[in-house]
Amino acid sequence: MQIIQIPCLQDNYAVLIHNDATGETILFDAPEHDAIAKVLTANGWNLTAILLTHYHLDHIQGVSSLMAQFGGTIYGSAINSAGLGFALQTIDETGQLTVAGLDIQIFDTPGHKSDHICFYVAQLKMAVVADVIFSLGCGRLLDGSAAQLFNSIQKLQNLPDDTMLYCGHEYTASNGQFARAVEPNNVALRARLAEVKTLRNQGKPTLPTSLAAEQASNPFLRTNSAEIRQNLNMPHATELEVFTKLRQMKDNF
Numbered sequence: 001m002q003i004i005q006i007p008c009l010q011d012n013y014a015v016l017i018h019n020d021a022t023g024e025t026i027l028f029d030a031p032e033h034d035a036i037a038k039v040l041t042a043n044g045w046n047l048t049a050i051l052l053t054h055y056h057l058d059h060i061q062g063v064s065s066l067m068a069q070f071g072g073t074i075y076g077s078a079i080n081s082a083g084l085g086f087a088l089q090t091i092d093e094t095g096q097l098t099v100a101g102l103d104i105q106i107f108d109t110p111g112h113k114s115d116h117i118c119f120y121v122a123q124l125k126m127a128v129v130a131d132v133i134f135s136l137g138c139g140r141l142l143d144g145s146a147a148q149l150f151n152s153i154q155k156l157q158n159l160p161d162d163t164m165l166y167c168g169h170e171y172t173a174s175n176g177q178f179a180r181a182v183e184p185n186n187v188a189l190r191a192r193l194a195e196v197k198t199l200r201n202q203g204k205p206t207l208p209t210s211l212a213a214e215q216a217s218n219p220f221l222r223t224n225s226a227e228i229r230q231n232l233n234m235p236h237a238t239e240l241e242v243f244t245k246l247r248q249m250k251d252n253f
């Protein structure tokens with residue numbers, strides 16, 4: 001099995017999984033055609049499936065042209081799937097998907113977008129979380145509530161700690177500024193910020209990240225942190241209340 005994270009557009013990522021045993025290839029999200037086509041062509045691969053996390057243009061605008069060139073069945077949420085300009089098989093967390101020899105678990109993850117779903121591949125200890133969890137941050141609330149996004153993140157928090165998270169955007173450095181502002185004494189966060197600085201100076205991605213690393217450093221996964229609660233003056237608030245406040249603060253940061 002090969003997992004390839006492909007930088008697309010300004011700061012997006014797509015992910016390919018290639019099964020060497022069967023010759024099959026899965027693409028997660030299609031922010032653009034060219035960057036993804038280049039990798040497929042260089043390896044001589046076609047597409048077995050394109051799995052879409054949500055229907056923002058910067059996650060789907062390469063779908064039609066990639067499918068025309070490389071084939072593949074498209075899968076995505078039924079929500080908002082009318083009028084996308086391509087046909088797809090609808091999926092949600094009540095169903096199980098087996099593609100390219102991999103069992104793929106689906107999570108309905110509204111909050112950023114009502115049609116957002118995430119994918120978990122236990123065999124590869126990886127999850128495609130797109131715009132739900134970023135390293136040191138989380139997605140913005142575009143058509144959902146803070147409670148929805150909080151619940152979506154809780155579902156992903158239940159995955160094994162060593163799960164590698166593939167996020168939709170390279171936002172880590174800017175997210176880190178907010179994380180530092182709300183939890184400046186977090187040692188794990190400080191170490192992560194130093195690592196991010198080094199990686200970005202070398203032009204390297206900061207992703208994927210592990211769930212364990214995010215639980216140690218990402219304020220949106222740390223709504224129990226005494227330091228964050230103290231800085232927000234919310235010592236006795238619920239985790240959802242802390243999460244909601246953090247999301248509001250980040251929007252205005």
Ligand SMILES: [Zn+2]
Binds near residue numbers: 054056131
């Ligand atoms: Zn999005």
